[in-house]
Amino acid sequence: MMNRSNRRDFVGTAARLAVAGPAAFAVPVAAHDRQALEKWLSEQGADSLNDSRPHTAIAQDESYWARVRRLYHLQQDVVNLDNGWTNPAPAAAVDELTRGARKLEGLPAEHLPGMWEQVSTTRLRAALASAMNVPVAEIALVRNATEALNTVLLGYRLSAGDEVVCSVHDYYAMLDALEQRRARDGIVLKIINPPIPVPSADAIASLYRDEIGQRTRLVLLTHPSNLTGQLLPVRRIADMAHSAGAHVVLDGAQSLGLLEDPVRSLGCDYYGASAHKWLGTPVGLGVLWMRPEHVSGIWPLIPPMPGEKGMGRFEWIGTAPEYINVASLPALAVHARLGPSRKAARLVYLASIVRAAIARSLPDARFYASAPTMTLGLTTFELPGVDSTKLQRALRDREHILVQAMTGIRSDPRIRGIRVSPNVYTSTAEIHRFAEACIRQVSAMRA
Numbered sequence: 251m252m253n254r255s256n257r258r259d260f261v262g263t264a265a266r267l268a269v270a271g272p273a274a275f276a277v278p279v280a281a282h283d284r285q286a287l288e289k290w291l292s293e294q295g296a297d298s299l300n301d302s303r304p305h306t307a308i309a310q311d312e313s314y315w316a317r318v319r320r321l322y323h324l325q326q327d328v329v330n331l332d333n334g335w336t337n338p339a340p341a342a343a344v345d346e347l348t349r350g351a352r353k354l355e356g357l358p359a360e361h362l363p364g365m366w367e368q369v370s371t372t373r374l375r376a377a378l379a380s381a382m383n384v385p386v387a388e389i390a391l392v393r394n395a396t397e398a399l400n401t402v403l404l405g406y407r408l409s410a411g412d413e414v415v416c417s418v419h420d421y422y423a424m425l426d427a428l429e430q431r432r433a434r435d436g437i438v439l440k441i442i443n444p445p446i447p448v449p450s451a452d453a454i455a456s457l458y459r460d461e462i463g464q465r466t467r468l469v470l471l472t473h474p475s476n477l478t479g480q481l482l483p484v485r486r487i488a489d490m491a492h493s494a495g496a497h498v499v500l501d502g503a504q505s506l507g508l509l510e511d512p513v514r515s516l517g518c519d520y521y522g523a524s525a526h527k528w529l530g531t532p533v534g535l536g537v538l539w540m541r542p543e544h545v546s547g548i549w550p551l552i553p554p555m556p557g558e559k560g561m562g563r564f565e566w567i568g569t570a571p572e573y574i575n576v577a578s579l580p581a582l583a584v585h586a587r588l589g590p591s592r593k594a595a596r597l598v599y600l601a602s603i604v605r606a607a608i609a610r611s612l613p614d615a616r617f618y619a620s621a622p623t624m625t626l627g628l629t630t631f632e633l634p635g636v637d638s639t640k641l642q643r644a645l646r647d648r649e650h651i652l653v654q655a656m657t658g659i660r661s662d663p664r665i666r667g668i669r670v671s672p673n674v675y676t677s678t679a680e681i682h683r684f685a686e687a688c689i690r691q692v693s694a695m696r697a
Contacts, residue, residue, distance in 0.1 A: 299587055305595035312677060315596060319675035321584055329651045329680045334476060334504065334628050334671030337530040342580035347532050350573030365572035374575045377582040378537055381529060381590075383511045390538040390561040391575070395503040396423040397551070398522025398538035401564050402499050403427040405549035406468060410436030413465040415458060415491075417442040418662040419475040421501055425661055428470070438465070444480075446664060447620040451483040458487045462494050472501040473516070477656055477665050478618035479601075479628030488517035497544070503527055506537075507585060508594040508626045513539055520544065528593065529585050531578035534571065538564055588674070596674045597627025600681055604629045604670050607685035612692060618667060630656055632667035636695055641668060641688070644695070649687035 298317055301308055308314055323341045324330065330338070339347070354361045370391060379386040392398045404427055408414070414428055414437055431437050440461040448454050462469060469491040474481045488498045500518035507528030513521045521539040525531040538561070540548065545560060554563040585593075602622040608615050608631060618630040632638065642655035654669045668688075672681065 305592045306599075308592055309595040309599040315675045315677070318588065319677075322675065327650055328646075329676075329683060331670050331672050331676070331680075331684055332652045332654045333673040333676075334527070334669060335654065336524075336526045336533055337528060337673060339526075339530055339532045339577070339581050340584045342584075343530075343532055343577045346580055347573065347577035350576045351571070354571070354573050362569070362572055365576055369579065370572055370575040374578055374582075377579060377586075378525065378529075378535075381507065381582060381585060382513050382537065382539065384513050384539055387560060388539055388542060390564040392522075392536040392538050392564065393534055393567070393570075394526070394536040395421070395501060395522045395524040396536075398536050399424050399499060399501055399520075400427045401538055401551050402520040402522070402540070402548060403431065403468075403470070404551065406497075407547060407549075408435055408437050408467055411438060411465065412467045413438045413440050413463065414468045414470065415440045415442065415461045415466055415496075416470040417444060417472070417475075419444060419477050419480070420470055420472045420661070421476055421503070422659075422661060424470060424472075424501060440466070443662070446478065446616075446618050448480060449620055451481075451486075451624070454480075455483050455486045455490070459490055462490050462496065464494065466491065466494050466496040468499055469496055470499045470501070471518070472504075474504050474626055474628065476504055476628070477659060477662070477669075478630050479625035479669070480619045481624050481626065484516040484518065492517070504628065505626055508590050508597065510590050512590075520548075525578060525581075529582060531581040532574050534574040535578050593674050594626055597672065598622055598625070600672045600676055600678070601625055601627045601629045601670075603678055603681045604672070604685070605631075607682060608688065611685065611689045616667075618665070628669060628671050630665075630667045630669040633692060636692055638666050638668050641691060641695065644691040645684075645687055649691065651684050651687055653684070 299314070301314065321340045322338055323344060324338060350365070354365065375386055375389065375391060378391070379389050382389065392401070400423065403424060408431060414431070416425065416428060416439060418441060428439055432439055442457050442461060444454065444457055458469065469487065471482055471484055471487060473484050484500065491498050497519040498517065499520045500516060502512055502521055502523040504527060506512050506523035506525070507530070519541050523537055525535040525537060526533045545563070550563050550566070552566055554566045558566070605617060605622055612633060614634055615631045618632070619625045633641070638655045639657050642653055645651045645653055654671070656669050657666045659665045670684065
């Protein structure tokens with residue numbers, strides 16, 4: 251297995267081979283050549299996506315989002331309203347993924363280091379840092395949000411009696427990491443159990459204020475919760491934590507790609523996210539960020555090579571499928587063309603339609619966020635007397651609509667709803683189709 255230091259040494263050889271003959275690595279044109287990416291976007295009609303109207307006006311323009319939809323190859327026999335798990339990648343990214351895999355597996359020992367040096371650690375790193383509005387040197391390329399955040403939660407120096415504030419609505423993989431720290435190191439978990447829904451941002455801030463104290467070392471925040479869709483007043487909570495001398499770890503998996511300044515504006519110390527959600531890359535790319543002054547204080551999940559410094563300390567995982575990173579460039583190009591504020595406005599608009607349609611026809615529905623404006627497009631609701639798992643299956647099998655049943659949640663058994671997460675190109679007609687199908691299936695279940 252080649253280590254990263256040797257990998258970088260080997261790249262010099264690979265680069266010389268690239269000059270010498272056709273057997274050497276060459277990144278496929280669509281991903282390697284910025285002009286080719288722009289040409290592809292133009293050919294797909296993406297030039298027509300440039301629009302100076304207010305985002306709220308564009309959000310309601312169905313013809314605009316129909317043009318966006320043409321950039322994707324979607325499964326036509328299913329209405330996909332489970333994009334909160336993972337977004338489909340644009341057609342160009344999927345094409346690049348298969349082309350890159352075929353190229354890599356043809357001569358992996360030669361092509362793999364070239365992909366890392368020519369794309370992953372250069373153009374991809376720059377594109378991802380740009381989407382996050384942070385310096386390139388401050389991010390580490392990882393596989394997903396779980397790897398990013400567990401690097402911090404398991405690598406932060408904690409001693410017996412140190413307190414970590416978290417919530418039952420944080421992602422289960424992060425809570426599992428904290429439970430391991432409790433069992434291994436004797437830390438104390440101060441676990442917030444918020445009401446569903448939380449009535450206001452002030453109420454959320456108050457819950458955290460009550461738990462942050464002199465022994466608090468870390469505060470874990472999930473923005474927004476994948477369970478309820480609830481946004482947090484992150485900056486206010488971060489200020490409270492910092493006043494107590496604590497650091498803030500932010501799970502941005504459900505907001506990266508939907509906020510203009512998703513990291514530094516929130517005042518966190520550590521940040522992790524997956525790119526396969528609202529940035530729309532193929533599955534397998536995540537990102538870790540932390541304030542430069544904290545880097546040396548975190549133990550990496552996997553020991554880095556001797557002498558490795560900065561965020562590179564957190565990237566070594568052994569041999570990895572670098573073609574995923576290459577294929578992520580077209581997806582990030584589409585994201586940059588649309589922009590996070592435009593995407594967020596569309597998702598909030600669609601969420602408002604979901605909520606209004608369900609509330610109108612199923613007035614006993616209980617929504618897990620108090621208002622669409624307190625979410626970024628995720629809508630979770632519960633229907634009294636209705637088994638959400640059975641409803642999810644009925645919608646998929648009989649109506650050909652995919653949503654997610656939020657049931658069996660270990661951290662909070664109160665959650666037993668249906669989560670609806672459209673994509674930006676989801677049509678309002680599909681939203682109404684879902685509402686009608688939901689009413690039909692609920693009526694049958696209650697009959």
